[in-house]
Amino acid sequence: MSAAENQQAASKGQDAAARLLRFVLPLLVALAGTAIWEAAVRFGQIPPYVLPGPVAVIGTLISDWPVLSQSLGVTLLTTLEGFVAAAIGGIALALLFNQSKLLEYSLFPYAIILQVTPVIAIAPLLLIYLPQQTAVVVCAWIVGFFPVLSNTTLGLNSVDRNLAGLFQLYGASRLQTLRFLKLPSALPYVLGGLRIAGGLSLIGAVVAEIAAGSAGAGSGLAYRIAESGYRLNIPRMFAALLLLSLAGIVIYAVLALTSHLLLRRWHESALGKET
Amino acid sequence: MRGLAVDLAGVTKVFDNGVMALGPLDLAIRHGEFVSLVGPSGCGKSTALRLIAGLAAPTSGRIEVSHRPGAQRPGHAIGFVFQEPTLMPWTSVRENVRLPLKLAHVAQGEADRRVEEALRSVGLFEFADAYPRQLSGGMKMRVSLARALVTDPDILLMDEPFAALDEITRFRLNNDLLALWRSLRKTVVFVTHSVFESVYLSQRVLVMTARPGRIGAEIRIDVAEPRGEDFRMSTAYAAYCREVSAALAPSYSGVSVL
Numbered sequence: 001m002s003a004a005e006n007q008q009a010a011s012k013g014q015d016a017a018a019r020l021l022r023f024v025l026p027l028l029v030a031l032a033g034t035a036i037w038e039a040a041v042r043f044g045q046i047p048p049y050v051l052p053g054p055v056a057v058i059g060t061l062i063s064d065w066p067v068l069s070q071s072l073g074v075t076l077l078t079t080l081e082g083f084v085a086a087a088i089g090g091i092a093l094a095l096l097f098n099q100s101k102l103l104e105y106s107l108f109p110y111a112i113i114l115q116v117t118p119v120i121a122i123a124p125l126l127l128i129y130l131p132q133q134t135a136v137v138v139c140a141w142i143v144g145f146f147p148v149l150s151n152t153t154l155g156l157n158s159v160d161r162n163l164a165g166l167f168q169l170y171g172a173s174r175l176q177t178l179r180f181l182k183l184p185s186a187l188p189y190v191l192g193g194l195r196i197a198g199g200l201s202l203i204g205a206v207v208a209e210i211a212a213g214s215a216g217a218g219s220g221l222a223y224r225i226a227e228s229g230y231r232l233n234i235p236r237m238f239a240a241l242l243l244l245s246l247a248g249i250v251i252y253a254v255l256a257l258t259s260h261l262l263l264r265r266w267h268e269s270a271l272g273k274e275t
Numbered sequence: 276m277r278g279l280a281v282d283l284a285g286v287t288k289v290f291d292n293g294v295m296a297l298g299p300l301d302l303a304i305r306h307g308e309f310v311s312l313v314g315p316s317g318c319g320k321s322t323a324l325r326l327i328a329g330l331a332a333p334t335s336g337r338i339e340v341s342h343r344p345g346a347q348r349p350g351h352a353i354g355f356v357f358q359e360p361t362l363m364p365w366t367s368v369r370e371n372v373r374l375p376l377k378l379a380h381v382a383q384g385e386a387d388r389r390v391e392e393a394l395r396s397v398g399l400f401e402f403a404d405a406y407p408r409q410l411s412g413g414m415k416m417r418v419s420l421a422r423a424l425v426t427d428p429d430i431l432l433m434d435e436p437f438a439a440l441d442e443i444t445r446f447r448l449n450n451d452l453l454a455l456w457r458s459l460r461k462t463v464v465f466v467t468h469s470v471f472e473s474v475y476l477s478q479r480v481l482v483m484t485a486r487p488g489r490i491g492a493e494i495r496i497d498v499a500e501p502r503g504e505d506f507r508m509s510t511a512y513a514a515y516c517r518e519v520s521a522a523l524a525p526s527y528s529g530v531s532v533l
Contacts, residue, residue: 165357170375180378
C-alpha cells in the first residue's frame with residue numbers, strides 16, 4: 001500500500017468515526033439526561049404529580065397505550081390530511097401564479113396574510129364555523145401551506161435563463177416547458193418547502209386540537225395533554241408529549257429521506273463531498 | 276449567388292432601459308461559411324446572435340435566416356451553443372442531447388439513432404448515461420455541442436462557447452470543431468473575445484465596434500484547409516492575428532482596461 005493509499009484509508013476511517021460520533025454523542029446526552037432526571041426524582045422524592053421520572057413516563061406509555069395510540073392515530077391522520085392539502089394547494093397555486101402574473105398579484109398578499117396571522121388566533125373562529133374535525137385539518141393546512149407555496153414559487157422563478165432560452169429556441173410549448181424544465185428545476189425547492197410543511201402541519205394540528213379542547217369526541221394527542229393537565233395526570237402528559245415529539249421526528253425523517261432519494265443523482269444538497 | 280444563410284439589414288436593438296445596444300448592423304453570411312464576431316465586451320455580439328436565433332426581436336431592420344434547399348424543418352434550422360454548457364443537471368447526458376428532439380416530438384427510435392450519432396460525433400458516446408456533474412468542463416461543452424447538432428441544423432450559433440475553458444482544452448475543442456465543420460459543412464457564426472481563436476477557426480473575422488455594435492472591419496482568413504496545429508504556429512497566423520488586433524484597437528482606445 002502506498003503512502004497516498006494509506007492516507008486515504010486513514011481519512012476514510014476518520015470519516016466513519018466522525019459519522020459514528022454524530023450518532024453516538026446525542027444518544028449519550030439523552031441517556032445522561034434521562035439518568036439525571038430519574039435520579040433527581042428518586043433521591044429528591046418528588047411525587048409523580050409534580051414531576052414523574054422517565055421510568056414512570058414509559059410505564060404510563062405502556063399502560064395507557066390503548067388510549068394514547070388511538071389519539072396518536074387521530075393526530076397523525078389530521079396532520080397527514082393537512083399536509084397533503086398544503087402540498088397540493090401550495091404547489092397548485094404556485095403553478096397558477098407562475099402561469100399568470102395577474103393571478104399572482106391578486107392573490108399573493110392574501111397568502112401572506114394567512115401566514116402572518118397566528119393560527120392559534122384563527123382556530124377558535126374556524127371551530128365556530130366548521131365541524132371540529134374539518135377545522136383542525138384546516139388549521140394544519142393553513143400553517144403548512146405557505147412554505148410550500150413560497151418555496152415552489154421561488155423554485156419556478158429560479159429556472160436557468162439560458163435553459164429557458166433553449167426551450168424557446170426549440171419551440172417548446174408551455175406544457176413542455178413546465179414539465180421538462182420548470183418542474184424538475186423547482187423540485188429541490190419544493191422538497192425543501194414540503195420538509196418545513198411536514199413539521200408545521202403537526203404543529204397546526206396540535207394547536208387546533210388544543211383550541212378545540214374538550215369540545216368533541218375526536219380526541220388527538222394534544223387533546224389528551226390538555227385533558228391530562230386538568231386531571232393532574234402528569235405522567236400521561238409526558239407520555240403524550242413524547243409521542244408527539246417522536247411523531248415530529250418520524251415525519252421529518254421520512255420527508256428528508258424522500259428528498260434525498262429524489263435528488264441524490266444530481267443535486268448539490270444530496271451529493272457526497274467527493275463526487 | 277448560392278444564397279445567404281443569414282442576412283441582416285439595418286438591424287438595431289435598443290434595450291428597454293434605452294441603451295442602444297446594436298447597429299445599425301448589416302451582416303451577410305453564406306451557406307457553409309465559418310464567421311467569427313470579435314469585439315469588446317458589451318458591444319452587442321451576443322445580442323446579435325440572440326437576434327439571429329430569434330430569442331429576441333430587433334427594434335428595427337430585417338433579419339432573414341434561410342434553410343438549406345429542400346430542408347423542411349422550420350424551427351430547427353438553428354443550433355445554439357451558449358457560453359455555459361447550459362445542461363439540465365437532473366438528467367443524463369443522453370437525455371440532455373435528446374431534448375430538442377423530444378420537444379419536436381420526434382419518434383423514439385429515430386431520436387435514439389440521432390442522439391447516438393451526435394454523441395459519437397463529439398466523442399462522448401461512452402458517457403451517455405453519466406450526469407452532467409460527473410463531467411469535466413470541456414466534456415460538458417461537448418455535450419452542449421452534441422445537443423446543438425442533434426437536430427442537424429443548417430446554422431450553428433456559438434456564443435463564446437469555450438471562453439471558460441483552460442487553454443489546452445480550448446485548443447482541442449477548436450480542432451474538434453473545425454473537423455466537425457469540415458465534415459458537416461454547417462454555417463457557423465462564432466462569437467468570441469479571443470483574437471487568436473477567431474483567426475484560427477474562421478474563414479472571415481468580423482470586428483465589431485464598441486456600443487452600439489457595428490461591423491468595424493472585415494478580415495478574410497485565406498488559408499488552405501484543413502488547418503491544424505501547424506497553422507497555429509505559422510507566420511501567416513501571427514500576421515492575421517496582428518491585423519485583427521489592430522482592427523480591434525480603436526474600440527478599446529480611451530476605454531480603461533480595468
